[in-house]
Amino acid sequence: MKRKITLLAFFMFFFSFIIGISFKMSLKKIFEVFLTGAVDLATLKVVAVVILVEIMSNVLSYSGKLKKITSSFELFARNRYLSLIFPSLLMGLLPVPAGAMLSAPLVQEAGNKMNLSAETKTFLNYWFRHIFEFIWPIYPGIILAAAILGISVYKFIAAQLPLFLASVVAGVLFGLRKLSLEKYTSCAQEDNPRSIRRFFALLMNIWPVLGIVFLVLIFKLDIVLSLFLIVIFAIFTNKKMTKKLPPILKRSFEWRIIFLIFSVLIFKKMLEMSGILPFIPGIFKWLRIPEIFTLFFIPFLIGTISGLSMATVGIAFPVLLPLIGENSPNLTYAMLAFAGGVSGYLLSPFHLCLVVSTAYFKASFRKVWEMVILPVLFVDSVAFIVFYLSQFKW
Numbered sequence: 001m002k003r004k005i006t007l008l009a010f011f012m013f014f015f016s017f018i019i020g021i022s023f024k025m026s027l028k029k030i031f032e033v034f035l036t037g038a039v040d041l042a043t044l045k046v047v048a049v050v051i052l053v054e055i056m057s058n059v060l061s062y063s064g065k066l067k068k069i070t071s072s073f074e075l076f077a078r079n080r081y082l083s084l085i086f087p088s089l090l091m092g093l094l095p096v097p098a099g100a101m102l103s104a105p106l107v108q109e110a111g112n113k114m115n116l117s118a119e120t121k122t123f124l125n126y127w128f129r130h131i132f133e134f135i136w137p138i139y140p141g142i143i144l145a146a147a148i149l150g151i152s153v154y155k156f157i158a159a160q161l162p163l164f165l166a167s168v169v170a171g172v173l174f175g176l177r178k179l180s181l182e183k184y185t186s187c188a189q190e191d192n193p194r195s196i197r198r199f200f201a202l203l204m205n206i207w208p209v210l211g212i213v214f215l216v217l218i219f220k221l222d223i224v225l226s227l228f229l230i231v232i233f234a235i236f237t238n239k240k241m242t243k244k245l246p247p248i249l250k251r252s253f254e255w256r257i258i259f260l261i262f263s264v265l266i267f268k269k270m271l272e273m274s275g276i277l278p279f280i281p282g283i284f285k286w287l288r289i290p291e292i293f294t295l296f297f298i299p300f301l302i303g304t305i306s307g308l309s310m311a312t313v314g315i316a317f318p319v320l321l322p323l324i325g326e327n328s329p330n331l332t333y334a335m336l337a338f339a340g341g342v343s344g345y346l347l348s349p350f351h352l353c354l355v356v357s358t359a360y361f362k363a364s365f366r367k368v369w370e371m372v373i374l375p376v377l378f379v380d381s382v383a384f385i386v387f388y389l390s391q392f393k394w
Contacts (some may be wrong), residue, residue: 006256006259006260009256009259009260009262009263010263012260012263012264012266012267012350013034013263013266013267015267016033016034016263016266016267016270017030019270019271019274019276020033020270020273020274022274023274023275023276025273025274029273030270033266033269033270033273034266034269034270036269037262037265037266037267037268037269037270038262038265038266040265040269042265043261043262043265043266045223045224046098046261046265046352047258047261047262048224048227049098049101049102049223049224049227050098050101050257050258050261050356051252051253051258052224052227052228052231053101053102053104053105053227054251054252054253054254055231055248055249055252056105056208056227056230056231056234057104057105057108057252058248058251058252059231059234059235059238059241059248060105060208060234061105061109062241062244062248063234063238063240063241065205065208065234068205072201072202072204072205072206080110080113080114081176081179083110084107084110084111084114084124084176085107085124085128085171085176086106087102087103087106087107087110087125087209088100088103088107088124088125088126088127088128088129089128089129089131089132090103090209090210090213091103091129091209091212091213092128092129092130092131092132092136093132093136093213093217094212094213094216094217094223095136095138095139095140098261098352098353098356099129099353100125100126100129100353100354100356100357101353101356101357101360102212103125103129104125104357104360104361106209107121107124107125108121108360108361111124114179116179117363118361118362118363118364119361119363119364119367119368119371120175120178120179120371121361121363122357122358122360122361122363122368123175123368123371123372124171124175124176125357125361126353126354126357126368126372127167127170127171127175127372127375128171128175129353130167130342130346130353131164131167131168131171132164133309133342134157134160134161134163134164134167134338134342135157135160135161135164137153137154137157138217139309140309140310141309141310141312141313141338141341141342142156142157142160144310144313144314144317145313145317145334145338148313148317148318148321149317149321149324149329149334150326150329151329151331155331156331156334158331159331159332159334159335160335160338162335162382162383162386163335163338163339163342163379163382163383165382166378166379166382166383167375167379169378170374170375170376170378170379171375173375173378174371174374174375174378175371175375208230208234211226211229211230211233212226212227212230215229215230256359257356257359257360260355260356260359261352261355261356264307264350264352264355265352267350268306268307268308268311268350271305271306271311272311276305280298280301280302280305280315281298281315281316281319284297284298291323292336292387294320294323295320295323295324295333295336295337295340296336296337296339296340296380296383296384297340298316298319298320298337298340299312299313299316299317299320299337299338299340299341299344300340300341300343300344301344302315302316302341302344303340303341303342303343303344303345303346303348304344304345304347304348305344305348305350306345306348306350307345307348307349307350307351307352307354308345309341309342309345312341312344312345313338313341316337316340316341317334317337320333320337324337332386332387332390333387335383335386335387336383336384336386336387339379339380339383340380340383342379343376343379343380346372346376347369347372347373347376349365349369354368354369354372
């Protein structure tokens, strides 16, 4: 697995170089893009997030906190499914780069107790981390799309509700439903499982996760600073941790994953500087592709190539505005375009969440990607059905 991560990173560096050459960039310019991509604040921020999450994961693991978190949630909810996806749902509220890494340690612990494969853990963590992409009002893609369309964020979210519900159903059908119901759902049968005592026990154990959410969403602190404060607090509230700190830090710095992050973000920088993304809408216009496919596939292709919601919306929506409607936008058309964009970057091999979480769980990228295809097709089918139904005059 480590060799595959290294090879993927080298491949992305090579592909970035090929894109630069193909778009007639000088060697000096290509080198500048590589350098600026490597030292870009966004790149360093993602690297810091991943390292801090690794440190937090190891601190919680060494202290036995990970086991306590999953056990206390199982006792409270009496359902191991919920303990498996709850961390991803919670961290899905935070629109941060490589956000799937925030929930990965807890999903790893819960999944190990169920003897789940690395690919299943990766899929569940990845999918349920992203279901809020359609409706959570602080996601940059939603904010930008609403601004381009000239409507309120909540009006745009209302149009995305079918996609959100479809993504929840898809996660259950193609993820949770595959797990053995008899083997995995039951927990210890005890009286009054939702007692106040168990609820407070859950809060006491899950404070590192809730702390990150509160610091970012309520106190508006940067994700890196929030993680740093939580890690420091977790270390110094446990006296035994200070002695274990050197091995924890050594284990937390996995250079291959960091190398892979740099390669992905340098590739994205090259996409921005080369001008390849704005080139895509022109091809659709030249080929005279029907508007329904134009609405869906322009965002889909940009999302697949970029792996970024902001890039997808920022490039595709202004181009599609004449089709969607400038003064009075057709929200069903906007919904289809947004579905295409989300589908694209969920399947993108350059989506940072997919790349780093696959590496974290040591899963097969191909197998995880294949597991994501069917849920994405399910959500897209719902988007097209809603689109076609809207064409009828009831």
